[in-house]
Amino acid sequence: MVFKRMLGAFGVGAPSVDTVLTTPRVRPGGLLAGEVRLKGGDFDAEIEHVTLGLVARAEAEIGDGEAHGLAELHRMRVSGPFTLAKGEERTIPFEVAVPWETPVSEVGGQPLTGMGLGVRTELAIAKAVDKGDLDPLSVEPLPSQQRVMEAFLQLGFAFKSADVEVGRIHGIHQELPVYQEIEFYGPPGQIKEAELTFVADAEGMHVVIEADKRSGGYGDAIGRFRVGHDEALHKDWAAEIGGWLAGLSAYGGGHHHHQGHHYHEERHHHGGGGLGGMVAAGAMGVVGGMVAGELIEEAFEGGEEEGDGDW
Known part of the structure:
Protein backbone atom coordinates (compact mmCIF):
# COMPACT_ATOMS: atom_id res chain seq x y z
CA MET A 1 0.00 0.00 0.00
CA VAL A 2 1.33 3.42 -0.91
CA PHE A 3 0.79 6.10 1.69
CA LYS A 4 0.31 9.52 0.21
CA ARG A 5 1.92 11.91 2.67
CA MET A 6 4.95 11.61 4.90
CA LEU A 7 4.42 13.82 7.91
CA GLY A 8 7.07 16.49 7.52
CA ALA A 9 6.44 18.18 10.87
CA PHE A 10 7.87 15.16 12.67
CA GLY A 11 11.08 14.78 10.69
CA VAL A 12 12.65 11.87 8.82
CA GLY A 13 11.32 8.43 9.65
CA ALA A 14 8.00 9.75 10.96
CA PRO A 15 4.64 7.98 10.61
CA SER A 16 2.62 8.44 7.42
CA VAL A 17 -1.10 8.95 7.06
CA ASP A 18 -3.69 8.51 4.34
CA THR A 19 -7.40 9.17 4.72
CA VAL A 20 -9.86 7.41 2.43
CA LEU A 21 -13.43 8.69 2.22
CA THR A 22 -16.05 6.03 1.50
CA THR A 23 -18.62 8.84 1.17
CA PRO A 24 -16.85 11.41 -1.04
CA ARG A 25 -20.28 12.94 -1.69
CA VAL A 26 -22.51 14.03 1.21
CA ARG A 27 -25.39 16.38 2.03
CA PRO A 28 -25.50 18.96 4.81
CA GLY A 29 -26.43 17.24 8.06
CA GLY A 30 -25.42 13.86 6.66
CA LEU A 31 -22.75 11.38 7.71
CA LEU A 32 -19.19 11.35 6.39
CA ALA A 33 -17.60 7.90 6.54
CA GLY A 34 -14.16 6.55 5.78
CA GLU A 35 -10.96 5.48 7.44
CA VAL A 36 -7.64 6.97 8.44
CA ARG A 37 -4.77 4.65 7.55
CA LEU A 38 -1.62 5.13 9.60
CA LYS A 39 1.74 3.51 9.20
CA GLY A 40 4.36 3.71 11.91
CA GLY A 41 7.74 5.17 11.08
CA ASP A 42 11.20 4.36 12.42
CA PHE A 43 10.17 4.85 16.04
CA ASP A 44 7.24 4.27 18.38
CA ALA A 45 5.02 7.37 18.34
CA GLU A 46 2.63 8.55 21.04
CA ILE A 47 -0.37 9.79 19.06
CA GLU A 48 -2.31 12.42 21.02
CA HIS A 49 -5.27 12.64 18.68
CA VAL A 50 -6.40 12.22 15.08
CA THR A 51 -8.78 14.96 13.96
CA LEU A 52 -10.53 15.68 10.68
CA GLY A 53 -11.06 19.29 9.64
CA LEU A 54 -13.74 20.35 7.18
CA VAL A 55 -12.04 23.05 5.11
CA ALA A 56 -13.10 25.36 2.30
CA ARG A 57 -11.67 27.99 0.03
CA ALA A 58 -12.84 31.20 1.61
CA GLU A 59 -12.43 34.94 1.45
CA ALA A 60 -12.45 37.45 4.27
CA GLU A 61 -12.82 41.20 4.26
CA ILE A 62 -9.88 42.80 6.05
CA GLY A 63 -9.98 46.56 6.11
CA ASP A 64 -10.54 47.76 2.57
CA GLY A 65 -9.20 44.56 1.00
CA GLU A 66 -9.87 40.86 0.88
CA ALA A 67 -7.84 37.85 1.99
CA HIS A 68 -8.25 34.50 0.25
CA GLY A 69 -7.25 31.26 1.88
CA LEU A 70 -8.17 27.87 3.24
CA ALA A 71 -10.51 28.15 6.23
CA GLU A 72 -11.35 25.37 8.65
CA LEU A 73 -15.12 25.31 9.15
CA HIS A 74 -15.50 22.41 11.55
CA ARG A 75 -13.37 19.90 13.50
CA MET A 76 -14.25 16.23 14.01
CA ARG A 77 -12.05 14.13 16.32
CA VAL A 78 -11.85 10.49 15.26
CA SER A 79 -9.34 9.15 17.80
CA GLY A 80 -7.92 9.94 21.21
CA PRO A 81 -4.43 8.98 22.46
CA PHE A 82 -2.72 5.72 21.50
CA THR A 83 0.74 4.40 20.71
CA LEU A 84 1.63 3.74 17.08
CA ALA A 85 4.46 1.23 17.15
CA LYS A 86 7.44 1.31 14.82
CA GLY A 87 6.29 0.08 11.40
CA GLU A 88 2.76 -0.68 12.64
CA GLU A 89 -0.16 -0.34 10.22
CA ARG A 90 -3.36 0.80 11.87
CA THR A 91 -6.74 1.71 10.40
CA ILE A 92 -9.15 4.02 12.23
CA PRO A 93 -12.69 3.85 10.78
CA PHE A 94 -14.91 6.88 11.29
CA GLU A 95 -18.46 8.06 10.74
CA VAL A 96 -18.96 11.70 11.64
CA ALA A 97 -21.80 14.17 11.15
CA VAL A 98 -21.36 16.99 8.65
CA PRO A 99 -22.72 20.36 9.89
CA TRP A 100 -26.10 21.43 8.56
CA GLU A 101 -24.57 24.73 7.43
CA THR A 102 -21.91 23.04 5.26
CA PRO A 103 -21.60 24.87 1.91
CA VAL A 104 -22.87 23.16 -1.23
CA SER A 105 -20.26 22.40 -3.91
CA GLU A 106 -22.29 20.73 -6.65
CA VAL A 107 -25.83 20.68 -7.98
CA GLY A 108 -27.19 17.82 -10.05
CA GLY A 109 -23.72 16.33 -10.35
CA GLN A 110 -22.28 19.57 -11.74
CA PRO A 111 -19.62 21.36 -9.66
CA LEU A 112 -20.39 24.93 -8.63
CA THR A 113 -17.74 27.24 -10.09
CA GLY A 114 -15.52 28.76 -7.44
CA MET A 115 -16.10 26.16 -4.74
CA GLY A 116 -13.41 24.04 -3.08
CA LEU A 117 -14.23 21.80 -0.13
CA GLY A 118 -12.12 19.15 1.50
CA VAL A 119 -11.38 17.06 4.55
CA ARG A 120 -7.96 17.61 6.10
CA THR A 121 -6.44 15.02 8.43
CA GLU A 122 -4.56 16.31 11.46
CA LEU A 123 -2.23 14.11 13.49
CA ALA A 124 -0.75 15.28 16.80
CA ILE A 125 2.39 13.71 18.25
CA ALA A 126 4.20 15.14 21.28
CA LYS A 127 2.69 18.61 20.88
CA ALA A 128 3.63 18.79 17.19
CA VAL A 129 0.72 18.89 14.75
CA ASP A 130 0.87 17.87 11.11
CA LYS A 131 -2.02 18.63 8.78
CA GLY A 132 -0.90 15.91 6.44
CA ASP A 133 -3.65 14.76 4.12
CA LEU A 134 -6.27 16.74 2.17
CA ASP A 135 -9.10 14.92 0.42
CA PRO A 136 -11.65 16.68 -1.81
CA LEU A 137 -15.28 16.49 -0.71
CA SER A 138 -18.43 17.09 -2.76
CA VAL A 139 -21.53 18.38 -0.96
CA GLU A 140 -24.91 18.13 -2.65
CA PRO A 141 -27.82 20.35 -1.62
CA LEU A 142 -30.61 19.11 0.60
CA ARG A 267 -27.79 45.26 2.54
CA HIS A 268 -25.63 44.35 5.55
CA HIS A 269 -24.19 40.88 5.93
CA HIS A 270 -21.44 41.23 8.46
CA GLY A 271 -23.09 43.03 11.36
CA GLY A 272 -20.40 45.71 11.45
CA GLY A 273 -18.52 45.08 8.26
CA GLY A 274 -14.80 44.81 7.68
CA LEU A 275 -12.42 43.59 10.33
CA GLY A 276 -14.36 45.00 13.28
CA GLY A 277 -17.49 43.12 12.32
CA MET A 278 -15.58 39.86 12.10
CA VAL A 279 -14.01 40.33 15.51
CA ALA A 280 -17.46 40.95 16.94
CA ALA A 281 -18.69 37.84 15.19
CA GLY A 282 -15.92 35.72 16.67
CA ALA A 283 -14.58 34.82 13.24
CA MET A 284 -11.03 36.06 13.71
CA GLY A 285 -9.86 32.56 14.57
CA VAL A 286 -10.81 31.52 11.06
CA VAL A 287 -9.11 34.50 9.46
CA GLY A 288 -5.99 33.96 11.54
CA GLY A 289 -5.91 30.30 10.61
CA MET A 290 -6.39 30.74 6.90
CA VAL A 291 -3.67 29.32 4.69
CA ALA A 292 -2.16 31.66 2.10
CA GLY A 293 -3.81 31.57 -1.29
CA GLU A 294 -0.77 30.16 -3.09
CA LEU A 295 -0.92 27.03 -0.97
CA ILE A 296 -4.55 26.39 -1.77
CA GLU A 297 -3.99 25.60 -5.41
CA GLU A 298 -1.20 23.23 -4.52
CA ALA A 299 -3.38 21.46 -1.99
CA PHE A 300 -6.46 21.29 -4.19
CA GLU A 301 -4.81 20.54 -7.50
CA GLY A 302 -1.73 18.58 -6.48
CA GLY A 303 -3.45 15.37 -5.35
CA GLU A 304 -2.12 12.14 -6.76
CA GLU A 305 -5.18 10.01 -6.15
CA GLU A 306 -7.96 9.51 -8.64
CA GLY A 307 -10.84 11.76 -7.70
CA ASP A 308 -8.68 14.55 -6.26
CA GLY A 309 -9.41 16.44 -9.47
CA ASP A 310 -8.83 20.05 -10.35
CA TRP A 311 -10.65 22.36 -8.02
Whole structure:
Protein backbone atom coordinates (compact mmCIF):
# COMPACT_ATOMS: atom_id res chain seq x y z
CA MET A 1 0.00 0.00 0.00
CA VAL A 2 1.33 3.42 -0.91
CA PHE A 3 0.79 6.10 1.69
CA LYS A 4 0.31 9.52 0.21
CA ARG A 5 1.92 11.91 2.67
CA MET A 6 4.95 11.61 4.90
CA LEU A 7 4.42 13.82 7.91
CA GLY A 8 7.07 16.49 7.52
CA ALA A 9 6.44 18.18 10.87
CA PHE A 10 7.87 15.16 12.67
CA GLY A 11 11.08 14.78 10.69
CA VAL A 12 12.65 11.87 8.82
CA GLY A 13 11.32 8.43 9.65
CA ALA A 14 8.00 9.75 10.96
CA PRO A 15 4.64 7.98 10.61
CA SER A 16 2.62 8.44 7.42
CA VAL A 17 -1.10 8.95 7.06
CA ASP A 18 -3.69 8.51 4.34
CA THR A 19 -7.40 9.17 4.72
CA VAL A 20 -9.86 7.41 2.43
CA LEU A 21 -13.43 8.69 2.22
CA THR A 22 -16.05 6.03 1.50
CA THR A 23 -18.62 8.84 1.17
CA PRO A 24 -16.85 11.41 -1.04
CA ARG A 25 -20.28 12.94 -1.69
CA VAL A 26 -22.51 14.03 1.21
CA ARG A 27 -25.39 16.38 2.03
CA PRO A 28 -25.50 18.96 4.81
CA GLY A 29 -26.43 17.24 8.06
CA GLY A 30 -25.42 13.86 6.66
CA LEU A 31 -22.75 11.38 7.71
CA LEU A 32 -19.19 11.35 6.39
CA ALA A 33 -17.60 7.90 6.54
CA GLY A 34 -14.16 6.55 5.78
CA GLU A 35 -10.96 5.48 7.44
CA VAL A 36 -7.64 6.97 8.44
CA ARG A 37 -4.77 4.65 7.55
CA LEU A 38 -1.62 5.13 9.60
CA LYS A 39 1.74 3.51 9.20
CA GLY A 40 4.36 3.71 11.91
CA GLY A 41 7.74 5.17 11.08
CA ASP A 42 11.20 4.36 12.42
CA PHE A 43 10.17 4.85 16.04
CA ASP A 44 7.24 4.27 18.38
CA ALA A 45 5.02 7.37 18.34
CA GLU A 46 2.63 8.55 21.04
CA ILE A 47 -0.37 9.79 19.06
CA GLU A 48 -2.31 12.42 21.02
CA HIS A 49 -5.27 12.64 18.68
CA VAL A 50 -6.40 12.22 15.08
CA THR A 51 -8.78 14.96 13.96
CA LEU A 52 -10.53 15.68 10.68
CA GLY A 53 -11.06 19.29 9.64
CA LEU A 54 -13.74 20.35 7.18
CA VAL A 55 -12.04 23.05 5.11
CA ALA A 56 -13.10 25.36 2.30
CA ARG A 57 -11.67 27.99 0.03
CA ALA A 58 -12.84 31.20 1.61
CA GLU A 59 -12.43 34.94 1.45
CA ALA A 60 -12.45 37.45 4.27
CA GLU A 61 -12.82 41.20 4.26
CA ILE A 62 -9.88 42.80 6.05
CA GLY A 63 -9.98 46.56 6.11
CA ASP A 64 -10.54 47.76 2.57
CA GLY A 65 -9.20 44.56 1.00
CA GLU A 66 -9.87 40.86 0.88
CA ALA A 67 -7.84 37.85 1.99
CA HIS A 68 -8.25 34.50 0.25
CA GLY A 69 -7.25 31.26 1.88
CA LEU A 70 -8.17 27.87 3.24
CA ALA A 71 -10.51 28.15 6.23
CA GLU A 72 -11.35 25.37 8.65
CA LEU A 73 -15.12 25.31 9.15
CA HIS A 74 -15.50 22.41 11.55
CA ARG A 75 -13.37 19.90 13.50
CA MET A 76 -14.25 16.23 14.01
CA ARG A 77 -12.05 14.13 16.32
CA VAL A 78 -11.85 10.49 15.26
CA SER A 79 -9.34 9.15 17.80
CA GLY A 80 -7.92 9.94 21.21
CA PRO A 81 -4.43 8.98 22.46
CA PHE A 82 -2.72 5.72 21.50
CA THR A 83 0.74 4.40 20.71
CA LEU A 84 1.63 3.74 17.08
CA ALA A 85 4.46 1.23 17.15
CA LYS A 86 7.44 1.31 14.82
CA GLY A 87 6.29 0.08 11.40
CA GLU A 88 2.76 -0.68 12.64
CA GLU A 89 -0.16 -0.34 10.22
CA ARG A 90 -3.36 0.80 11.87
CA THR A 91 -6.74 1.71 10.40
CA ILE A 92 -9.15 4.02 12.23
CA PRO A 93 -12.69 3.85 10.78
CA PHE A 94 -14.91 6.88 11.29
CA GLU A 95 -18.46 8.06 10.74
CA VAL A 96 -18.96 11.70 11.64
CA ALA A 97 -21.80 14.17 11.15
CA VAL A 98 -21.36 16.99 8.65
CA PRO A 99 -22.72 20.36 9.89
CA TRP A 100 -26.10 21.43 8.56
CA GLU A 101 -24.57 24.73 7.43
CA THR A 102 -21.91 23.04 5.26
CA PRO A 103 -21.60 24.87 1.91
CA VAL A 104 -22.87 23.16 -1.23
CA SER A 105 -20.26 22.40 -3.91
CA GLU A 106 -22.29 20.73 -6.65
CA VAL A 107 -25.83 20.68 -7.98
CA GLY A 108 -27.19 17.82 -10.05
CA GLY A 109 -23.72 16.33 -10.35
CA GLN A 110 -22.28 19.57 -11.74
CA PRO A 111 -19.62 21.36 -9.66
CA LEU A 112 -20.39 24.93 -8.63
CA THR A 113 -17.74 27.24 -10.09
CA GLY A 114 -15.52 28.76 -7.44
CA MET A 115 -16.10 26.16 -4.74
CA GLY A 116 -13.41 24.04 -3.08
CA LEU A 117 -14.23 21.80 -0.13
CA GLY A 118 -12.12 19.15 1.50
CA VAL A 119 -11.38 17.06 4.55
CA ARG A 120 -7.96 17.61 6.10
CA THR A 121 -6.44 15.02 8.43
CA GLU A 122 -4.56 16.31 11.46
CA LEU A 123 -2.23 14.11 13.49
CA ALA A 124 -0.75 15.28 16.80
CA ILE A 125 2.39 13.71 18.25
CA ALA A 126 4.20 15.14 21.28
CA LYS A 127 2.69 18.61 20.88
CA ALA A 128 3.63 18.79 17.19
CA VAL A 129 0.72 18.89 14.75
CA ASP A 130 0.87 17.87 11.11
CA LYS A 131 -2.02 18.63 8.78
CA GLY A 132 -0.90 15.91 6.44
CA ASP A 133 -3.65 14.76 4.12
CA LEU A 134 -6.27 16.74 2.17
CA ASP A 135 -9.10 14.92 0.42
CA PRO A 136 -11.65 16.68 -1.81
CA LEU A 137 -15.28 16.49 -0.71
CA SER A 138 -18.43 17.09 -2.76
CA VAL A 139 -21.53 18.38 -0.96
CA GLU A 140 -24.91 18.13 -2.65
CA PRO A 141 -27.82 20.35 -1.62
CA LEU A 142 -30.61 19.11 0.60
CA PRO A 143 -33.85 18.44 -1.32
CA SER A 144 -35.28 21.60 0.26
CA GLN A 145 -32.32 23.64 -0.97
CA GLN A 146 -32.52 22.05 -4.41
CA ARG A 147 -36.11 23.26 -4.75
CA VAL A 148 -35.08 26.86 -4.10
CA MET A 149 -32.26 26.75 -6.65
CA GLU A 150 -34.55 25.18 -9.24
CA ALA A 151 -36.95 28.09 -8.73
CA PHE A 152 -34.24 30.57 -9.70
CA LEU A 153 -33.68 28.68 -12.93
CA GLN A 154 -37.43 28.61 -13.58
CA LEU A 155 -37.49 32.39 -13.15
CA GLY A 156 -34.82 32.78 -15.85
CA PHE A 157 -31.76 33.14 -13.64
CA ALA A 158 -28.52 31.35 -14.57
CA PHE A 159 -25.78 30.03 -12.27
CA LYS A 160 -22.73 32.32 -12.16
CA SER A 161 -20.45 31.05 -9.36
CA ALA A 162 -20.31 30.46 -5.63
CA ASP A 163 -17.98 31.38 -2.81
CA VAL A 164 -17.56 31.03 0.94
CA GLU A 165 -17.15 34.17 3.03
CA VAL A 166 -15.92 34.56 6.58
CA GLY A 167 -18.49 36.42 8.65
CA ARG A 168 -22.03 36.40 9.99
CA ILE A 169 -25.37 37.30 8.49
CA HIS A 170 -27.00 39.91 10.67
CA GLY A 171 -29.92 38.61 12.69
CA ILE A 172 -29.48 34.90 11.90
CA HIS A 173 -27.91 32.36 14.25
CA GLN A 174 -24.97 30.55 12.64
CA GLU A 175 -23.01 27.59 13.98
CA LEU A 176 -20.21 28.02 11.43
CA PRO A 177 -18.03 31.15 11.16
CA VAL A 178 -18.68 31.38 7.41
CA TYR A 179 -21.58 31.50 4.98
CA GLN A 180 -21.91 30.62 1.31
CA GLU A 181 -23.15 32.87 -1.48
CA ILE A 182 -24.45 31.17 -4.63
CA GLU A 183 -24.50 33.79 -7.38
CA PHE A 184 -26.92 33.94 -10.31
CA TYR A 185 -27.09 36.15 -13.37
CA GLY A 186 -30.49 37.80 -13.48
CA PRO A 187 -33.01 37.35 -16.29
CA PRO A 188 -33.67 40.25 -18.67
CA GLY A 189 -35.36 43.02 -16.74
CA GLN A 190 -34.95 44.64 -13.34
CA ILE A 191 -32.53 42.27 -11.58
CA LYS A 192 -28.88 42.27 -12.66
CA GLU A 193 -27.65 39.55 -10.29
CA ALA A 194 -28.81 37.70 -7.19
CA GLU A 195 -26.97 35.93 -4.39
CA LEU A 196 -28.51 33.03 -2.51
CA THR A 197 -27.46 31.91 0.99
CA PHE A 198 -28.75 28.97 3.01
CA VAL A 199 -28.35 28.71 6.79
CA ALA A 200 -29.77 25.30 7.59
CA ASP A 201 -30.37 23.33 10.78
CA ALA A 202 -32.11 20.06 11.61
CA GLU A 203 -35.61 21.57 11.48
CA GLY A 204 -35.36 23.86 8.48
CA MET A 205 -33.40 26.68 6.96
CA HIS A 206 -33.10 30.39 6.48
CA VAL A 207 -33.07 31.38 2.82
CA VAL A 208 -31.41 34.76 2.26
CA ILE A 209 -31.58 36.38 -1.16
CA GLU A 210 -29.68 39.52 -2.10
CA ALA A 211 -30.87 41.14 -5.30
CA ASP A 212 -28.74 43.63 -7.22
CA LYS A 213 -31.04 45.88 -9.23
CA ARG A 214 -29.97 47.17 -12.62
CA SER A 215 -30.98 50.74 -11.87
CA GLY A 216 -32.86 52.94 -9.47
CA GLY A 217 -33.87 52.14 -5.90
CA TYR A 218 -31.67 52.45 -2.85
CA GLY A 219 -29.10 49.74 -3.47
CA ASP A 220 -29.33 46.02 -3.04
CA ALA A 221 -32.34 44.45 -1.37
CA ILE A 222 -32.31 41.44 0.91
CA GLY A 223 -35.16 38.96 1.26
CA ARG A 224 -35.32 36.39 4.05
CA PHE A 225 -37.43 33.28 4.30
CA ARG A 226 -37.50 30.81 7.20
CA VAL A 227 -39.02 27.47 6.29
CA GLY A 228 -39.04 23.87 7.49
CA HIS A 229 -37.42 21.26 5.27
CA ASP A 230 -40.70 19.43 4.63
CA GLU A 231 -42.60 22.66 4.03
CA ALA A 232 -39.92 23.75 1.56
CA LEU A 233 -40.60 20.69 -0.59
CA HIS A 234 -44.22 21.75 -1.12
CA LYS A 235 -43.80 25.51 -1.45
CA ASP A 236 -44.11 27.18 -4.84
CA TRP A 237 -40.73 28.86 -4.65
CA ALA A 238 -40.91 30.35 -8.13
CA ALA A 239 -44.10 32.19 -7.13
CA GLU A 240 -42.73 33.15 -3.71
CA ILE A 241 -39.41 34.49 -4.96
CA GLY A 242 -40.91 35.92 -8.13
CA GLY A 243 -43.49 37.82 -6.09
CA TRP A 244 -40.82 39.26 -3.84
CA LEU A 245 -38.69 40.32 -6.81
CA ALA A 246 -41.68 41.95 -8.45
CA GLY A 247 -42.31 43.84 -5.23
CA LEU A 248 -38.86 45.40 -5.38
CA SER A 249 -39.86 47.45 -8.37
CA ALA A 250 -43.05 48.61 -6.72
CA TYR A 251 -41.61 49.46 -3.32
CA GLY A 252 -38.02 50.50 -4.01
CA GLY A 253 -34.89 48.92 -2.57
CA GLY A 254 -34.76 50.90 0.67
CA HIS A 255 -38.24 50.16 2.02
CA HIS A 256 -39.43 47.18 4.01
CA HIS A 257 -41.99 44.99 2.32
CA HIS A 258 -43.64 42.29 4.39
CA GLN A 259 -45.51 39.41 2.83
CA GLY A 260 -45.76 35.90 4.23
CA HIS A 261 -42.40 34.71 5.49
CA HIS A 262 -40.27 37.30 3.83
CA TYR A 263 -39.08 40.88 3.85
CA HIS A 264 -36.14 42.82 2.52
CA GLU A 265 -33.88 45.40 4.05
CA GLU A 266 -30.75 47.43 3.42
CA ARG A 267 -27.79 45.26 2.54
CA HIS A 268 -25.63 44.35 5.55
CA HIS A 269 -24.19 40.88 5.93
CA HIS A 270 -21.44 41.23 8.46
CA GLY A 271 -23.09 43.03 11.36
CA GLY A 272 -20.40 45.71 11.45
CA GLY A 273 -18.52 45.08 8.26
CA GLY A 274 -14.80 44.81 7.68
CA LEU A 275 -12.42 43.59 10.33
CA GLY A 276 -14.36 45.00 13.28
CA GLY A 277 -17.49 43.12 12.32
CA MET A 278 -15.58 39.86 12.10
CA VAL A 279 -14.01 40.33 15.51
CA ALA A 280 -17.46 40.95 16.94
CA ALA A 281 -18.69 37.84 15.19
CA GLY A 282 -15.92 35.72 16.67
CA ALA A 283 -14.58 34.82 13.24
CA MET A 284 -11.03 36.06 13.71
CA GLY A 285 -9.86 32.56 14.57
CA VAL A 286 -10.81 31.52 11.06
CA VAL A 287 -9.11 34.50 9.46
CA GLY A 288 -5.99 33.96 11.54
CA GLY A 289 -5.91 30.30 10.61
CA MET A 290 -6.39 30.74 6.90
CA VAL A 291 -3.67 29.32 4.69
CA ALA A 292 -2.16 31.66 2.10
CA GLY A 293 -3.81 31.57 -1.29
CA GLU A 294 -0.77 30.16 -3.09
CA LEU A 295 -0.92 27.03 -0.97
CA ILE A 296 -4.55 26.39 -1.77
CA GLU A 297 -3.99 25.60 -5.41
CA GLU A 298 -1.20 23.23 -4.52
CA ALA A 299 -3.38 21.46 -1.99
CA PHE A 300 -6.46 21.29 -4.19
CA GLU A 301 -4.81 20.54 -7.50
CA GLY A 302 -1.73 18.58 -6.48
CA GLY A 303 -3.45 15.37 -5.35
CA GLU A 304 -2.12 12.14 -6.76
CA GLU A 305 -5.18 10.01 -6.15
CA GLU A 306 -7.96 9.51 -8.64
CA GLY A 307 -10.84 11.76 -7.70
CA ASP A 308 -8.68 14.55 -6.26
CA GLY A 309 -9.41 16.44 -9.47
CA ASP A 310 -8.83 20.05 -10.35
CA TRP A 311 -10.65 22.36 -8.02
